[in-house]
Amino acid sequence: MILIDGKKTSSDIKSEIAARVAEIKVEGGKTPHLAAILVGNDGASQTYVNAKVKACEFCGFESTLVRLEETISEEELLKVVEDINENPEIDGLIVQLPLPKHISVEKVTNKIKPEKDVDGFTPANVGRMALNWPAYVAATPYGIVELLKRYEIETSGKNCVVIGRSHIVGSPMSILMARNGYPGNATVTLTHSRTKNLEEIARSADILIVALGKPHFVTADMVKPGAVVIDVGIHRIEDASKKSGFRLVGDVKFDEVSEVASAITPVPGGVGPMTIASLLYNTLLAAEKKVY
Numbered sequence: 001m002i003l004i005d006g007k008k009t010s011s012d013i014k015s016e017i018a019a020r021v022a023e024i025k026v027e028g029g030k031t032p033h034l035a036a037i038l039v040g041n042d043g044a045s046q047t048y049v050n051a052k053v054k055a056c057e058f059c060g061f062e063s064t065l066v067r068l069e070e071t072i073s074e075e076e077l078l079k080v081v082e083d084i085n086e087n088p089e090i091d092g093l094i095v096q097l098p099l100p101k102h103i104s105v106e107k108v109t110n111k112i113k114p115e116k117d118v119d120g121f122t123p124a125n126v127g128r129m130a131l132n133w134p135a136y137v138a139a140t141p142y143g144i145v146e147l148l149k150r151y152e153i154e155t156s157g158k159n160c161v162v163i164g165r166s167h168i169v170g171s172p173m174s175i176l177m178a179r180n181g182y183p184g185n186a187t188v189t190l191t192h193s194r195t196k197n198l199e200e201i202a203r204s205a206d207i208l209i210v211a212l213g214k215p216h217f218v219t220a221d222m223v224k225p226g227a228v229v230i231d232v233g234i235h236r237i238e239d240a241s242k243k244s245g246f247r248l249v250g251d252v253k254f255d256e257v258s259e260v261a262s263a264i265t266p267v268p269g270g271v272g273p274m275t276i277a278s279l280l281y282n283t284l285l286a287a288e289k290k291v292y
């Protein structure tokens with residue numbers, strides 16, 4: 001069984017990006033600059049944004065963190081996005097989600113200039129990705145694509161089953177696995193909460209991508225022997241034997257599924273660490289004007 005090590009792969013990618021940034025600086029090119037907008041005081045969002053800023057420092061990027069009050073109006077936030085859109089110093093912009101309830105995520109996302117949308121959330125980038133055009137692909141699907149590539153996992157002609165149809169993982173993943181290219185050329189089944197015979201369909205997968213957000217949902221009897229299993233879930237469950245009182249688990253029962261899979265991503269240390277590497281990579285592409 002091959003353990004797909006997202007922590008190491010993410011670290012390799014960040015080092016590669018840092019090396020490219022060092023070259024850019026020698027060449028007198030544009031140092032990549034990421035701006036992050038954080039609205040309010042949500043604890044998890046602060047942790048994520050801080051990790052993104054720290055990763056920027058590691059790679060030699062410039063970063064700007066714009067912190068805004070929870071009570072900011074939608075109009076004011078749209079104006080902040082607009083200003084960053086027009087700021088030639090800034091290559092990439094992310095607005096950390098979730099936003100307060102009085103603000104429309106659709107309106108704010110749609111305000112971000114596609115050329116700076118390094119989260120890949122705008123309709124322009126989702127559409128370009130679906131058309132197999134150059135695009136900023138969202139961090140989690142892009143991270144999975146990169147793991148499949150770096151572990152040289154064959155996808156052409158394989159049965160790929162995706163569990164979960166979210167806009168940010170399941171749905172784009174199904175498009176990426178079906179498209180003409182590598183990774184891709186798979187026969188894809190996108191399953192969700194209304195799917196009948198899910199266990200049987202999962203068992204037909206050569207590549208099983210699990211992103212439904214239910215701890216330990218996939219058990220060994222749902223996995224074909226030799227399948228490749230990608231676990232996107234991350235959940236805290238209570239564990240009295242841990243000092244912290246909890247441990248992290250995925251959507252897959254790792255202990256038993258790792259006995260039948262040919263390759264599997266662990267949780268933590270699988271897909272999770274890849275997301276920041278993807279964001280940095282998109283920001284590098286933005287600075288080098290490689291997509292638009």
Ligand code: GUN
Pocket residue numbers: 094095096097098119139
């Ligand atoms: N909140 C949770 N994940 C993400 C992400 O990838 N990007 C942004 N902007 N917000 C998030």
